Amino acid sequence: MPAGRRGPAAQSARRPPPLLPLLLLCVLGAPRAGSGAHTAVISPQDPTLLIGSSLQATCSVHGDPPGATAEGLYWTLNGRRLPPELSRVLNTSTLALALANLNGSRQQSGDNLVCHARDGSILAGSCLYVGLPPEKPFNISCWSKNMKDLTCRWTPGAHGETFLHTNYSLKYKLRWYGQDNTCEEYHTVGPHSCHIPKDLALFTPYEIWVEATNRLGSARSDVLTLDILDVVTTDPPPDVHVSRVGGLEDQLSVRWVSPPALKDFLFQAKYQIRYRVEDSVDWKVVDDVSNQTSCRLAGLKPGTVYFVQVRCNPFGIYGSKKAGIWSEWSHPTAASTPRSERPGPGGGACEPRGGEPSSGPVRRELKQFLGWLKKHAYCSNLSFRLYDQWRAWMQKSHKTRNQDEGILPSSRRGTARGPAR
Amino acid sequence: MSRREGSLEAPQADSSVSLLPHLEAKIRQTHSLAHLLTKYAEQLLQEYVQLQGDPFGLPGFSPPRLPVAGLSAPAPSHAGLPVHERLRLDAAALAALPPLLDAVRRRQAELNPRAPRLLRRLEDAARQARALGAAVEALLAALGAANRGPRAEPPAAAAAATSASAASGVFPAKVLGLRVCGLYREWLSRTEGDLGQLLPGGPA
Numbered sequence: 001m002p003a004g005r006r007g008p009a010a011q012s013a014r015r016p017p018p019l020l021p022l023l024l025l026c027v028l029g030a031p032r033a034g035s036g037a038h039t040a041v042i043s044p045q046d047p048t049l050l051i052g053s054s055l056q057a058t059c060s061v062h063g064d065p066p067g068a069t070a071e072g073l074y075w076t077l078n079g080r081r082l083p084p085e086l087s088r089v090l091n092t093s094t095l096a097l098a099l100a101n102l103n104g105s106r107q108q109s110g111d112n113l114v115c116h117a118r119d120g121s122i123l124a125g126s127c128l129y130v131g132l133p134p135e136k137p138f139n140i141s142c143w144s145k146n147m148k149d150l151t152c153r154w155t156p157g158a159h160g161e162t163f164l165h166t167n168y169s170l171k172y173k174l175r176w177y178g179q180d181n182t183c184e185e186y187h188t189v190g191p192h193s194c195h196i197p198k199d200l201a202l203f204t205p206y207e208i209w210v211e212a213t214n215r216l217g218s219a220r221s222d223v224l225t226l227d228i229l230d231v232v233t234t235d236p237p238p239d240v241h242v243s244r245v246g247g248l249e250d251q252l253s254v255r256w257v258s259p260p261a262l263k264d265f266l267f268q269a270k271y272q273i274r275y276r277v278e279d280s281v282d283w284k285v286v287d288d289v290s291n292q293t294s295c296r297l298a299g300l301k302p303g304t305v306y307f308v309q310v311r312c313n314p315f316g317i318y319g320s321k322k323a324g325i326w327s328e329w330s331h332p333t334a335a336s337t338p339r340s341e342r343p344g345p346g347g348g349a350c351e352p353r354g355g356e357p358s359s360g361p362v363r364r365e366l367k368q369f370l371g372w373l374k375k376h377a378y379c380s381n382l383s384f385r386l387y388d389q390w391r392a393w394m395q396k397s398h399k400t401r402n403q404d405e406g407i408l409p410s411s412r413r414g415t416a417r418g419p420a421r
Numbered sequence: 422m423s424r425r426e427g428s429l430e431a432p433q434a435d436s437s438v439s440l441l442p443h444l445e446a447k448i449r450q451t452h453s454l455a456h457l458l459t460k461y462a463e464q465l466l467q468e469y470v471q472l473q474g475d476p477f478g479l480p481g482f483s484p485p486r487l488p489v490a491g492l493s494a495p496a497p498s499h500a501g502l503p504v505h506e507r508l509r510l511d512a513a514a515l516a517a518l519p520p521l522l523d524a525v526r527r528r529q530a531e532l533n534p535r536a537p538r539l540l541r542r543l544e545d546a547a548r549q550a551r552a553l554g555a556a557v558e559a560l561l562a563a564l565g566a567a568n569r570g571p572r573a574e575p576p577a578a579a580a581a582a583t584s585a586s587a588a589s590g591v592f593p594a595k596v597l598g599l600r601v602c603g604l605y606r607e608w609l610s611r612t613e614g615d616l617g618q619l620l621p622g623g624p625a
Contacts, residue, residue: 110592112476122483124592127590127592165535340535
């Protein structure tokens with residue numbers, strides 16, 4: 001199916017309005033009491049035109065007495081009188097108008113082109129729709145909240161400015177069978193979004209696309225194919241608590257709970273923490289928190305208020321090989337580090353600080369692991385199993401290490417510290 | 422003056438007519454409702470003209486005041502009628518307005534689909550007109566002055582309004598909508614004034 005197509009530049013010369021029921025006199029020009037009243041008809045009625053195109057219109061006057069003159073008539077467009085040189089009298093009862101290089105319509109209900117009598121009274125009106133056909137929507141992205149629904153967002157082509165009301169319709173279908181379905185809940189997360197609340201299948205791909213339509217044509221986006229399980233997100237981790245770590249002036253402990261909505265499906269989850277100083281806009285991100293629900297921030301400034309947020313990525317649901325979609329950040333939680341007379345360290349991360357300032361976190365950790373191996377390894381075969389055992393040991397014994405910290409020099413405080421429980 | 426409580430036979434002659442307290446409370450309540458809805462009608466009109474684009478809303482804009490099926494503006498002689506007759510006319514107008522407002526809303530849903538507030542106001546206006554009309558009729562019944570004769574059939578006006586609105590060009594439809602919103606405001610204001618005549622001592 002073509003990605004987009006343009007309809008004809010439609011200067012849709014509509015037929016004049018049909019005769020109205022006698023009960024409802026709606027067409028302008030109904031005889032007015034006390035006057036030799038005239039009526040008029042503008043042609044074309046409610047045309048649709050491309051930006052930059054031209055319009056030839058006429059205002060034909062009928063009335064009593066017959067042969068009402070076109071002399072003295074004039075045009076306004078959106079309330080502004082049009083220059084006389086744009087008009088000419090075609091015959092005794094018809095005034096013509098020529099507009100060139102039309103701009104896009106000022107309002108979606110149409111530009112108001114009005115034919116006036118000499119005294120300024122309104123004889124007839126017609127609404128112009130000047131714009132562009134829609135361009136192909138693109139950049140469709142979708143996510144599922146806890147595998148129960150699907151929300152999609154897209155970008156309208158040409159930044160959406162067509163000057164005409166353009167209708168966007170999100171369509172979806174199961175890839176290998178089923179009929180086209182149309183999303184019905186629009187504007188849920190912005191002007192170009194739609195929410196599918198139910199009846200979605202798992203373990204099977206969907207095809208999703210967006211169709212844009214206006215008076216001048218239509219366009220269709222590329223098709224996005226996805227499995228719901230590959231685009232799962234969740235609520236932010238609840239119950240985020242940030243607290244001091246005893247009297248340690250450069251550390252804070254962060255704890256949270258895994259999102260309850262996914263507790264039956266969540267085999268693994270990745271978390272990210274970000275934190276910033278109270279008066280700063282710069283966040284620091286800790287993104288190797290893995291599957292834990294706690295972390296200790298180290299290398300912080302003493303006596304400083306920090307704001308902390310956590311978010312979750314529920315990857316690997318039901319064996320999906322794709323990363324999920326990060327949740328929103330949790331509400332900021334604040335805590336302050338204890339004050340200290342000593343100059344505090346600079347910024348840090350959720351990792352033990354090594355004695356070598358230039359060492360990365362992994363290297364520092366590995367160095368500690370090798371030191372531990374010398375004491376505890378019974379064979380020379382190094383393995384990640386042993387490494388995991390060491391990490392588990394670190395988690396269990398961090399409380400004991402806190403007490404031992406007192407005997408360590410302050411510059412090396414935190415060296416042996418691993419992830420907090 | 423009738424000794425029957427709540428009589429409207431000479432409501433203006435003696436402000437000390439003793440109405441039942443609950444009836445007086447009902448009159449005040451209905452009057453307050455009319456006052457509130459008049460304000461809403463002003464807001465509806467302002468929003469309506471803004472969304473139709475210029476010249477709607479410009480100071481000099483004066484489209485023909487076309488007659489609308491089943492509903493006309495309050496006549497100049499309205500103020501000189503007995504109050505119960507005025508309220509009957511108010512109730513009849515309020516009953517005729519909802520289908521017209523619905524027709525305007527349907528057309529505006531096509532012309533201004535991204536104007537949810539206008540559409541909501543039009544929907545609310547239809548509902549509020551029905552509510553106020555019913556309240557006025559209830560008052561008339563309580564006062565023994567309810568309409569006993571046949572009234573104009575709103576469904577016929579609705580059918581005419583719907584078909585004509587759908588058939589007409591866009592500009593006439595905009596003008597028609599303006600007319601309906603204007604009539605809505607006029608009749609609400611008229612109803613508020615007429616109810617105020619019933620209040621002991623004048624409007625609250």
